[in-house]
Amino acid sequence: MSALNPEDFLDVDRDLSGEERAIRDTVRAYGDAELLPHVADWFEAGTIPDPRGLARSMGKLGVFGMHLTGYGCAGAGAVGYGVACRELEAVDSGLRSFVSVQGSLAMTAIHRYGTDAQKQEWLPRMVTGEALGCFGLTEPDSGSDPGSMRTRARRDGDDWVLDGTKMWITNGSVADVAIVWARTDEGIRGFLVPASAPGFSANVIHKKISLRASITSELVLDGVRLPKEALLPGAEGLKAPLSCLSEARYGIVWGAAGAARACLLSAIDYAKSRVQFDRPIAGFQLTQRKIADMLVDVNHAMLTALSIGRLKDAGNAHHAHVSFGKLANVRAAQRVAATARSILGANGITLEYPVMRHMVNLETVATYEGTEEVHALTLGRAVTGLDAFR
Amino acid sequence: MNIVVCVKQVPDTATERKLSSKDNTLDRDAADGVINELCEYAVEEALKIKEAHGGEVTVLTMGPAKATDTIRKALAMGADKAVHLVDDALHGSDALGTSHALAQTLKKIGFDLVILGSESTDARTGVLAAMLAERLGTPQLTLARKVDIDGSAISIERVTDYGYDKVTATLPAVVSVVEKINEPRYPSFKGIMAAKKKPVQTFGVADAEIDTAQVGLASSWSEVTEFAVAPPRAAGTIVKDEGDGGAKAAEFLASKKFI
Ligand SMILES: Cc1cc2nc3c(=O)[nH]c(=O)nc-3n(C[C@H](O)[C@H](O)[C@H](O)COP(=O)(O)OP(=O)(O)OC[C@H]3O[C@@H](n4cnc5c(N)ncnc54)[C@H](O)[C@@H]3O)c2cc1C
Numbered sequence: 001m002s003a004l005n006p007e008d009f010l011d012v013d014r015d016l017s018g019e020e021r022a023i024r025d026t027v028r029a030y031g032d033a034e035l036l037p038h039v040a041d042w043f044e045a046g047t048i049p050d051p052r053g054l055a056r057s058m059g060k061l062g063v064f065g066m067h068l069t070g071y072g073c074a075g076a077g078a079v080g081y082g083v084a085c086r087e088l089e090a091v092d093s094g095l096r097s098f099v100s101v102q103g104s105l106a107m108t109a110i111h112r113y114g115t116d117a118q119k120q121e122w123l124p125r126m127v128t129g130e131a132l133g134c135f136g137l138t139e140p141d142s143g144s145d146p147g148s149m150r151t152r153a154r155r156d157g158d159d160w161v162l163d164g165t166k167m168w169i170t171n172g173s174v175a176d177v178a179i180v181w182a183r184t185d186e187g188i189r190g191f192l193v194p195a196s197a198p199g200f201s202a203n204v205i206h207k208k209i210s211l212r213a214s215i216t217s218e219l220v221l222d223g224v225r226l227p228k229e230a231l232l233p234g235a236e237g238l239k240a241p242l243s244c245l246s247e248a249r250y251g252i253v254w255g256a257a258g259a260a261r262a263c264l265l266s267a268i269d270y271a272k273s274r275v276q277f278d279r280p281i282a283g284f285q286l287t288q289r290k291i292a293d294m295l296v297d298v299n300h301a302m303l304t305a306l307s308i309g310r311l312k313d314a315g316n317a318h319h320a321h322v323s324f325g326k327l328a329n330v331r332a333a334q335r336v337a338a339t340a341r342s343i344l345g346a347n348g349i350t351l352e353y354p355v356m357r358h359m360v361n362l363e364t365v366a367t368y369e370g371t372e373e374v375h376a377l378t379l380g381r382a383v384t385g386l387d388a389f390r
Numbered sequence: 391m392n393i394v395v396c397v398k399q400v401p402d403t404a405t406e407r408k409l410s411s412k413d414n415t416l417d418r419d420a421a422d423g424v425i426n427e428l429c430e431y432a433v434e435e436a437l438k439i440k441e442a443h444g445g446e447v448t449v450l451t452m453g454p455a456k457a458t459d460t461i462r463k464a465l466a467m468g469a470d471k472a473v474h475l476v477d478d479a480l481h482g483s484d485a486l487g488t489s490h491a492l493a494q495t496l497k498k499i500g501f502d503l504v505i506l507g508s509e510s511t512d513a514r515t516g517v518l519a520a521m522l523a524e525r526l527g528t529p530q531l532t533l534a535r536k537v538d539i540d541g542s543a544i545s546i547e548r549v550t551d552y553g554y555d556k557v558t559a560t561l562p563a564v565v566s567v568v569e570k571i572n573e574p575r576y577p578s579f580k581g582i583m584a585a586k587k588k589p590v591q592t593f594g595v596a597d598a599e600i601d602t603a604q605v606g607l608a609s610s611w612s613e614v615t616e617f618a619v620a621p622p623r624a625a626g627t628i629v630k631d632e633g634d635g636g637a638k639a640a641e642f643l644a645s646k647k648f649i
Contacts, residue, residue, distance in 0.1 A: 018586070019582050019583060019585075022462065022582045023579055023582055026579075026582070030576050060576075061579065062580050063579065066579045074578070074579035074580045075583055076582070080579070084579075087435070091453070099560055119581040319442050
């Protein structure tokens, strides 16, 4: 009996256009050649050793802001962007995060809410990876409820002065510019803070046991004085950062499917070659149950991602659709990773295989960009009209 | 400089490749078509020469309708335009027929430099560059691991068993390249999005003034008369060493006439 293809069991990718397929193949080839051979070492080292080099090579490919238009962006559409996220996260969630933060959070904020001058200054260099951005919303005492943030921006003549602390900021200590969200007398506003601004500092957060192939930092703003041109004029209120988060979250919907697929393939491969009790463990009914459950989860996740992607390209995606995808796909990926890990036995706990790396990465993925609980509340509100957040 | 890169679509080496039982030719529908690996190196070299010396890169592909995927890949890497030679009359052409068809097309579209991969992963004849040069009456600079152009002078390093030969000639010329020559770029997403807007001209045999008596399966000088699937490997014999392992191994080798 010849085996069917577990990589895309339902042939979900048949629906991709020629360009979307070309993007998939390019990211896959790039990931296999340039990222996969190193990522376990980066994870073990707890950092990305050459973030500038990585940014330039990814910039050459055109992944940063690939869904945006103008300023050198590729204009690849939502599904094109999604497929790229899926293939990147099949390598590692940390590397997809690297791209999400630059393209979906920092660049989207500037592209959507910035002045022409701000766009001209930053976007062309961020597309190529010459300049890196980060996105500072979360604080030590303000996570799921960002409206409770304490970072303040006050006017002083024509200038703005920022004080506060941002926490868990991806790429915070390597960024050239931080998009910082702060409370003002006129509500929450966004600011472009150059890393060179006096009073700005970033400290790497150590001792993470998830998303280790990623740089996470604390940002400290101690009387950072900025000219009035640093304000993002189009961003008024909390809905501005939340709309950027919805973009990045959309990438996670696809990315989680990629991480899950990588775990499934690793587990099938291992189960077919690992012999116990005189036969491949893939031949035991209990293992096959696990494989079947993983296959269903992976394919559901891929279908969900594509479905939301098509809605988005048609301009019909509601942010609750993206919440659905994040809740469903991250949870599915967590189940798949944990199941795959069990199939790999002792080998499953090492960095020789990708499964435990994915499994612990997914703990972060489930937390950032809105926790599972937050998305459950969003979905509940979307279909009942009742707000259960507070 | 007008550079033409010949690019071939081949069945993906990662999938199962088959011959068609109908006419013993490669079944191009059975497997996914991908760009022949060495052709990527040829495209890369063409783009590098264009970047250094200016000009235009045209992709020339002879192949069935689905070969457009491969053409788009070369365009996504950065080639400017393409000519797709597609005609049922070309099906089953051997190297002689293919070189006639491509040479006729090249005469039509014009060129200063033609670049090819040194062989394809499907037919692996490795003779096309030489045949093309002969038909076009130009110098052939084959198996290049390095190409230098200075005005109308072209020189290459041709890989040999003992090192390399330095070969020089005057343009127009035909060059074939080996893997050592460069590291093909990944197509950028901008390139991918732009590729669908680049011009692809379709040629039939009449457009290129191809002599149909010289192409196609019926006119091929070589013929596949029969083919068989390679038998699966028989299970190996395990020799248990009970003090006589050496003798048993020697016996086995003698039975296979190795010793
Ligand atoms: C590696 C990493 C990278 C990150 N990168 C960034 C970044 O680049 N930029 C950025 O701004 N942030 C970033 N974050 C922060 C991330 O977005 C927050 O961690 C997330 O929003 C959750 O906030 P919290 O950790 O404070 O958890 P809390 O908000 O304190 O939540 C703790 C628990 O309480 C639950 N909870 C909270 N409210 C409710 C409720 N109403 N009902 C039920 N349950 C509730 C949560 O679901 C969760 O289970 C990153 C985090 C990590 C781990």
